[in-house]
Amino acid sequence: MASLVNCVDSSVTVMSGILKAMNFAALKHSFQKRKDAAGTPYINHPIGVANILFFEGGVKDLVTIQAAILHDTVEDTDTSFDEITANFGSEVTDVVKEVTDDKSLPSAERKRLQVVTAPHKSDRGKAVKMADKIYNLRDLQKSVPIGWSIERAQQYFSWAQKVTNGCRGINSNLEQILDNLYSNGKII
Amino acid sequence: MASLVNCVDSSVTVMSGILKAMNFAALKHSFQKRKDAAGTPYINHPIGVANILFFEGGVKDLVTIQAAILHDTVEDTDTSFDEITANFGSEVTDVVKEVTDDKSLPSAERKRLQVVTAPHKSDRGKAVKMADKIYNLRDLQKSVPIGWSIERAQQYFSWAQKVTNGCRGINSNLEQILDNLYSNGKII
Ligand SMILES: [Mn+2]
Numbered sequence: 001m002a003s004l005v006n007c008v009d010s011s012v013t014v015m016s017g018i019l020k021a022m023n024f025a026a027l028k029h030s031f032q033k034r035k036d037a038a039g040t041p042y043i044n045h046p047i048g049v050a051n052i053l054f055f056e057g058g059v060k061d062l063v064t065i066q067a068a069i070l071h072d073t074v075e076d077t078d079t080s081f082d083e084i085t086a087n088f089g090s091e092v093t094d095v096v097k098e099v100t101d102d103k104s105l106p107s108a109e110r111k112r113l114q115v116v117t118a119p120h121k122s123d124r125g126k127a128v129k130m131a132d133k134i135y136n137l138r139d140l141q142k143s144v145p146i147g148w149s150i151e152r153a154q155q156y157f158s159w160a161q162k163v164t165n166g167c168r169g170i171n172s173n174l175e176q177i178l179d180n181l182y183s184n185g186k187i188i
Numbered sequence: 189m190a191s192l193v194n195c196v197d198s199s200v201t202v203m204s205g206i207l208k209a210m211n212f213a214a215l216k217h218s219f220q221k222r223k224d225a226a227g228t229p230y231i232n233h234p235i236g237v238a239n240i241l242f243f244e245g246g247v248k249d250l251v252t253i254q255a256a257i258l259h260d261t262v263e264d265t266d267t268s269f270d271e272i273t274a275n276f277g278s279e280v281t282d283v284v285k286e287v288t289d290d291k292s293l294p295s296a297e298r299k300r301l302q303v304v305t306a307p308h309k310s311d312r313g314k315a316v317k318m319a320d321k322i323y324n325l326r327d328l329q330k331s332v333p334i335g336w337s338i339e340r341a342q343q344y345f346s347w348a349q350k351v352t353n354g355c356r357g358i359n360s361n362l363e364q365i366l367d368n369l370y371s372n373g374k375i376i
């Protein structure tokens with residue numbers, strides 16, 4: 001995954017790009033909470049996903065980090081892909097597109113599509129997908145969302161594993177974390 | 189304010205420093221909301237203050253940006269200065285200290301101290317203080333917080349002006365924005 005650890009951007013470009021993406025996502029997710037009992041602000045999730053990519057995955061590619069920060073804005077808020085392109089360019093948009101479910105489809109079909117499309121995503125898309133699942137699996141281990149049975153949480157683990165199996169081969173750090181989660185980390 | 193526009197940090201240092209501060213602040217402010225009717229997540233505020241500094245104030249100094257992201261963690265959450273130092277170093281902590289009220293003091297005394305101490309703060313502390321006030325004044329213009337009278341909001345404008353008058357001379361961009369807010373932007 002050489003392209004995701006290159007450092008071609010200047011420090012000012014990086015500062016600008018991250019601050020702008022953070023502010024954009026925070027405003028867009030303002031009214032949204034995570035599904036946990038504590039009602040954690042939704043923006044904590046994309047911030048956490050970007051942190052997993054950088055600090056645990058070693059991903060230093062600005063486009064990937066911005067896409068991680070923005071990854072749920074189109075799926076979960078009124079944001080359009082055109083808005084992402086206008087603010088962050090087409091490279092970031094391409095990654096966000098790769099990790100955005102089509103909410104017009106039934107939930108089961110969206111889940112099936114995540115599994116079958118994963119192997120065809122770009123390295124950037126695969127990296128964001130893996131970090132997203134790591135965050136969500138850790139969240140599930142901490143507390144099962146309101147309204148979820150233990151079985152539903154277990155099924156999320158099994159399904160996530162099918163998705164991330166399709167993302168293998170581009171980041172061994174993230175793969176190792178996922179393998180540990182799947183082998184040791186199931187909810188009991 | 190030459191020191192606040194230097195770009196001595198590498199892009200990886202900047203990416204690391206901003207992502208870590210964002211995640212730290214988001215976790216610390218998880219259970220806190222802004223005082224607006226919408227109940228905006230508190231983390232939107234420090235993210236917004238950092239954005240004002242960079243995009244409107246032209247401040248590119250990583251220590252200042254990190255201090256902005258962290259500026260309310262000690263005042264409003266269980267965070268200690270030692271924790272800030274352990275995670276972000278003494279330079280960031282020094283700025284956070286400068287913009288942290290002593291909550292053991294009565295509110296009126298804290299407000300008086302902000303006015304009298306402002307001129308003695310570092311350039312970094314002054315910049316964060318101005319951006320913080322810009323964010324809060326714009327918030328007040330959008331909607332008066334729950335439980336606040338119009339008079340209380342007006343008094344906030346007058347008090348903020350006394351504080352930021354003590355911060356003049358280090359960033360003409362931020363000063364101009366504040367001058368416009370004070371002359372045109374009062375709540376009517
Ligand atoms: Mn997500």
Ligand SMILES: [Mn+2]
Nearest residue numbers: 233259260320
């Ligand atoms: Mn503040």
